[in-house]
Amino acid sequence: NYQIYLYEIASGNTIRITDGKSRNGGGKWSHDGTQIVYYSNGRNGTTNDFFIVDLESLATPKKVFEAPGVGWYLDDWSHDGSQLLLTEYVSVNETRLHVLDVASGALTQLLPAEGESRGAFMPAIFGVDGKTVIVGSNQTSEFRQLNEIDLKSGARMPLTPNIPWDIDDVRLSPDGSKLAFVANENGAGVLHLITTTDQQTLPIPKLPVGSVSGVEWHSNGKEIAFNINGSSSPSDIYSANIAINTVARWTQSETGPVNAERFSQPDIVTMKSFDGLEISAIVYRPDATRFPGARPVVLNIHGGPEGQSRPGFMGTYNYYLEELGIAIVLPNVRGSAGFGKSFLDLDNGFKREDSVKDIGTVLDWIAADPSLDAERVAVRGGSYGGYMSLACMVHYGDRLKCGVDIVGISNFVTFLTNTEDYRRDLRRVEYGDERDPAMNTFLQKVSPANQVEKIRKPLLIVQGLNDPRVPETESSQMVKAIREKGGSSVWYLLAKNEGHGFRKKENRDYELLVTVQFFKNFLLK
Numbered sequence: 001n002y003q004i005y006l007y008e009i010a011s012g013n014t015i016r017i018t019d020g021k022s023r024n025g026g027g028k029w030s031h032d033g034t035q036i037v038y039y040s041n042g043r044n045g046t047t048n049d050f051f052i053v054d055l056e057s058l059a060t061p062k063k064v065f066e067a068p069g070v071g072w073y074l075d076d077w078s079h080d081g082s083q084l085l086l087t088e089y090v091s092v093n094e095t096r097l098h099v100l101d102v103a104s105g106a107l108t109q110l111l112p113a114e115g116e117s118r119g120a121f122m123p124a125i126f127g128v129d130g131k132t133v134i135v136g137s138n139q140t141s142e143f144r145q146l147n148e149i150d151l152k153s154g155a156r157m158p159l160t161p162n163i164p165w166d167i168d169d170v171r172l173s174p175d176g177s178k179l180a181f182v183a184n185e186n187g188a189g190v191l192h193l194i195t196t197t198d199q200q201t202l203p204i205p206k207l208p209v210g211s212v213s214g215v216e217w218h219s220n221g222k223e224i225a226f227n228i229n230g231s232s233s234p235s236d237i238y239s240a241n242i243a244i245n246t247v248a249r250w251t252q253s254e255t256g257p258v259n260a261e262r263f264s265q266p267d268i269v270t271m272k273s274f275d276g277l278e279i280s281a282i283v284y285r286p287d288a289t290r291f292p293g294a295r296p297v298v299l300n301i302h303g304g305p306e307g308q309s310r311p312g313f314m315g316t317y318n319y320y321l322e323e324l325g326i327a328i329v330l331p332n333v334r335g336s337a338g339f340g341k342s343f344l345d346l347d348n349g350f351k352r353e354d355s356v357k358d359i360g361t362v363l364d365w366i367a368a369d370p371s372l373d374a375e376r377v378a379v380r381g382g383s384y385g386g387y388m389s390l391a392c393m394v395h396y397g398d399r400l401k402c403g404v405d406i407v408g409i410s411n412f413v414t415f416l417t418n419t420e421d422y423r424r425d426l427r428r429v430e431y432g433d434e435r436d437p438a439m440n441t442f443l444q445k446v447s448p449a450n451q452v453e454k455i456r457k458p459l460l461i462v463q464g465l466n467d468p469r470v471p472e473t474e475s476s477q478m479v480k481a482i483r484e485k486g487g488s489s490v491w492y493l494l495a496k497n498e499g500h501g502f503r504k505k506e507n508r509d510y511e512l513l514v515t516v517q518f519f520k521n522f523l524l525k
Helices: 317-322 341-347 349-368 384-395 412-418 421-431 437-446 472-485 505-522
Strands: 005-007 014-016 024-029 035-040 049-054 062-066 072-077 083-091 094-101 107-111 121-126 132-137 145-150 156-158 166-172 178-185 188-195 211-217 223-230 233-241 246-249 267-272 278-284 295-301 327-332 372-382 402-406 459-464 490-495
Touching: 024 072, 035 072, 062 083, 072 121, 083 121, 083 421, 094 121, 094 132, 107 132, 121 166, 132 166, 145 166, 166 211, 178 211, 188 223, 267 349, 278 349, 295 317, 295 349, 295 384, 317 327, 317 505, 327 349, 341 349, 349 372, 349 384, 349 437, 372 384, 384 402, 402 505, 412 421, 412 437, 412 472, 459 472, 459 505, 472 490, 490 505
Parallel strands: 188 211, 295 327, 295 372, 372 402, 402 459, 459 490
Antiparallel strands: 005 014, 024 035, 035 049, 049 062, 072 083, 083 094, 094 107, 121 132, 132 145, 145 156, 166 178, 178 188, 211 223, 223 233, 233 246, 267 278, 278 327
16 A cells, blocks of 8 residues: 655654555656645545645545546546646546646546547646646557547647557647657657657757656756667666757666676567467577577566556576576567557457467467477466466466466455455456456456366466465465365465565565575476
8 A cells, every 4th residue: 555755855854644554556646746635535545536645735625526436547636726737537448537636626527428439548747827728549440549638628739640550658848839749669669859839850969779758858958868768778767958959868777687688689579379360579698609409488468457568677587598598588469558449358258268378379480480399498487477377377377387376366246355446447447347246257267267177287386475466365275275176286476575576585586586486496407
């Protein structure tokens, strides 16, 4: 349950401004720096209410909006402090954008307008004068393209009609004349800069190789700060001076004695799945001179399922590449973000196992690549990726050596029953409503916990005891079922002081060592 703190630079004091118990987020400064707006589910543990706190007096926060349901989040605060942009999240492909009048509490739905089709409206920011909103929308396109909307007339002007990718981040220059935004171009975050009056592309200095994120303008309107994450460097902070065409690097992330410059650069490969759909994967290969011959593979599946594997710094995965000579393959199967709204919907409800079939296509591709050893493949995933890992062990056990499930869903019905209230309805949109008899039957059928006799290869399950998203019972019931039915051997790593994935360094180190030992025992031999 996240809390929001105020850190006083001069004194070093830290002041918690939320209640210390409920789940809070969205903390955003007013433009004059005197207030913060945030959301909290303290009223009922499910819905988000919005509060404003004055930072001078630190008086009791003032509630300005009481959300009528789950999935409400904060986008932006107008420059004059009079309006908030709020998103009502229904699913990854359906959101509703609202404008809240702070003084009166009046709420106006901006998108979709009455009678219009659904869409995903994000990111969203106010114009400098508070009379317009700039928002990404896939309402009439496959990808989220930027539009400027006049709040009074509702008139819309497309800003990025020629960019066939989702816009992930957008920032307006202080004077409103320029727009910096990041497009998710085949997984890489690419920085763009245009004028707001006529959408003319402005030059950007040549940047280091990597994905851009976290764009912010300097108050002078001539410089942009951002993060760059690349294969040979964790996220570091850069700035670009667009007036004199220069780039400055502000941080140098340390990698200890490891020479990160030698880390593998990824390839992006595409392939046709069982029904002709094109899917893709990001492939990191060990140095062939140090590790000759066909290499073992860890097939790592992202969570979400509305997540996306993207190229970037591999962190501890570099140990597998550099020290063990294991190739890493990160697939983007149907249901992944970044490839259009139709692609996103292809695994919903009764289509759940079509994404598992996509992994069969990836295994076929591995078998056809002479640099990879199809006889030594492990599958690994976290959260929904944990379900995918378990499902692959069920369906492709004859093609896998072992599997790793991290905080994964083992039974969709028990998951939907036991996950936290603030998430349940949002997850039903994706997985299906377990209260419907036909859907319940289907979910029970595809759940790995009900098919443990088909899992014949070693499995490592990793779980945090305090996980609010995928409860610990999802892992413990899987371990119990496997051990009772004797389908395979299972290692179980349970951290009593963790939640949804390990965060404490000592636990992360221990998890890495256990996983390495597991792969040495069951993948590399």
